[in-house]
Amino acid sequence: QKEVEQNSGPLSVPEGAIASLNCTYSDRGSQSFFWYRQYSGKSPELIMSIYSNGDKEDGRFTAQLNKASQYVSLLIRDSQPSDSATYLCAVPGGDNNDMRFGAGTRLTVKP
Amino acid sequence: EAQVTQNPRYLITVTGKKLTVTCSQNMNHEYMSWYRQDPGLGLRQIYYSMNVEVTDKGDVPEGYKVSRKEKRNFPLILESPSPNQTSLYFCASRTAGLGQPQHFGDGTRLSIL
Numbered sequence: 001q002k003e004v005e006q007n008s009g010p011l012s013v014p015e016g017a018i019a020s021l022n023c024t025y026s027d028r029g030s031q032s033f034f035w036y037r038q039y040s041g042k043s044p045e046l047i048m049s050i051y052s053n054g055d056k057e058d059g060r061f062t063a064q065l066n067k068a069s070q071y072v073s074l075l076i077r078d079s080q081p082s083d084s085a086t087y088l089c090a091v092p093g094g095d096n097n098d099m100r101f102g103a104g105t106r107l108t109v110k111p
Numbered sequence: 112e113a114q115v116t117q118n119p120r121y122l123i124t125v126t127g128k129k130l131t132v133t134c135s136q137n138m139n140h141e142y143m144s145w146y147r148q149d150p151g152l153g154l155r156q157i158y159y160s161m162n163v164e165v166t167d168k169g170d171v172p173e174g175y176k177v178s179r180k181e182k183r184n185f186p187l188i189l190e191s192p193s194p195n196q197t198s199l200y201f202c203a204s205r206t207a208g209l210g211q212p213q214h215f216g217d218g219t220r221l222s223i224l
Contacts, residue, residue, distance in 0.1 A: 031209060031210055032209065034212050041218075042218070043201055043215040043216060043217050043218050044154070044201070044213075044215050045215075046212045046213075049210075049212060051210065088154065090212075090213070092209065098144060098156065098159050099144075099156075099205075099212075101146075101153050101154040102153060103151060104153055
């Protein structure tokens, strides 16, 4: 089992809709979780971090964490074409506690 | 400006010709890492360093070397590059402590012919 798993997509939503991105992780001891956005050919950019169970909102983005289910999600409200990118879930883990990344979910927002 | 700087951004070279990709950060971060990114495989860690003179293997270290002689620099060395090392490479740094996010460089696209 991979340490961090995401649906690879592609996920396509119309402009203005809610995009829902999901991630599961294997290390029950993980305490922090990150979402990165990566435009094609560019470096990953941190957009959200979450440390506690429940929801964390930042503008149009909401991260949701359920440690019991080992599940973290990212909701993007009022999706815009500029949100079209690959979204990477990242969880510290392993012997060095360094970041483990999912393979990413490619999101396309259609005008 | 806080940043991670990689050079070169693009490189096309031939099998067996040694190359070095440099990485420098100006944030006084303890941790530095190298990742490669291939389609469908996501970001895979090659090597990481927890501080000066402390380095360790990541998930895909074969064919690569690193060194950490200064806190700010973490070069990636390919002694004898092969075509399967053609990839997009990212250097990243973060401060010490549990759950600190990675800060990424702009990436280096390597093509080994």
